[in-house]
Structures are given as C-alpha cells and as structure tokens.
Amino acid sequence: xxxxxxxxxxxxxxxxxxxxxxxxxxxxxxxxxxxxxxxxxxxxxxxxxxxxxxxxxxxxxxxxxxxxxxxxxxxxxxxxxxxxxxxxxxxxxxxxxxxxxxxxxxxxxxxxxxxxxxxxxxxxx
Numbered sequence: 001x002x003x004x005x006x007x008x009x010x011x012x013x014x015x016x017x018x019x020x021x022x023x024x025x026x027x028x029x030x031x032x033x034x035x036x037x038x039x040x041x042x043x044x045x046x047x048x049x050x051x052x053x054x055x056x057x058x059x060x061x062x063x064x065x066x067x068x069x070x071x072x073x074x075x076x077x078x079x080x081x082x083x084x085x086x087x088x089x090x091x092x093x094x095x096x097x098x099x100x101x102x103x104x105x106x107x108x109x110x111x112x113x114x115x116x117x118x119x120x121x122x123x124x125x
Contacts, residue, residue, distance in 0.1 A: 003067040017041050022062045052076050
C-alpha cells in the first residue's frame with residue numbers, strides 16, 4: 001500500500017479548510033484516510049501562526065516509513081524545516097504559445113508596413 005501525505009478538503013463553499021492527512025493513494029481526496037497529521041487554513045493571513053499546523057512527530061514517522069508528500073504538502077514541510085524541497089526550473093513557462101507568436105509577428109509586420117507607408121507619403125510631399 002502506497003501512502004501519500006496530502007490535503008483533504010473540509011469547510012464550506014468558498015471557505016476552504018484543509019486537513020493534512022496520511023492516506024492510501026488510491027482513496028479519494030476527501031475520503032478515507034489513515035491519520036490526520038495537520039491542518040491548513042488558506043483564509044488566514046500568510047504570517048498567521050495558525051495558518052499551517054503540523055504534527056511534526058507523526059509527519060517524521062510517516063516520512064520514515066516511505067510516505068510521499070504531494071507538492072503542496074512538500075512545500076509546507078520545507079517551510080517547517082522537516083523535508084528539503086529542491087526548487088524547480090521551467091524555462092518554457094513564460095514562453096508564448098504558437099498562436100500568440102503568430103499574432104505578434106503579424107502586428108509587427110503591420111507596424112513596419114504602416115511606417116514605410118508614412119515614410120513614402122512624407123517623401124512624396
């Protein structure tokens with residue numbers, strides 16, 4: 001059985017609240033879990049101490065027996081100093097898509113043609 005450390009949503013509509021749980025990876029997001037090991041309240045300010053609550057002993061236990069944290073939980077563990085998270089690098093993230101590149105090229109060509117036409121009119125006068 002593969003165990004994941006992940007978020008399980010609790011809270012009402014538009015008022016999210018998450019439990020950090022150790023769960024079988026096959027169980028549904030908000031379904032059955034093995035143990036609750038923390039809580040995350042995104043509605044609180046980022047500098048609030050109660051925003052992220054972790055049971056560090058139990059988290060260390062689950063990590064020692066092979067539980068894999070999801071990316072968001074891994075970020076929480078990195079901030080708490082429990083588990084190191086390597087920064088990721090995606091150089092293509094900010095790159096424009098094919099259609100956007102085509103539109104940009106068409107716009108550039110139209111501006112060049114307009115500048116040429118304006119220069120020809122100025123020379124003709």
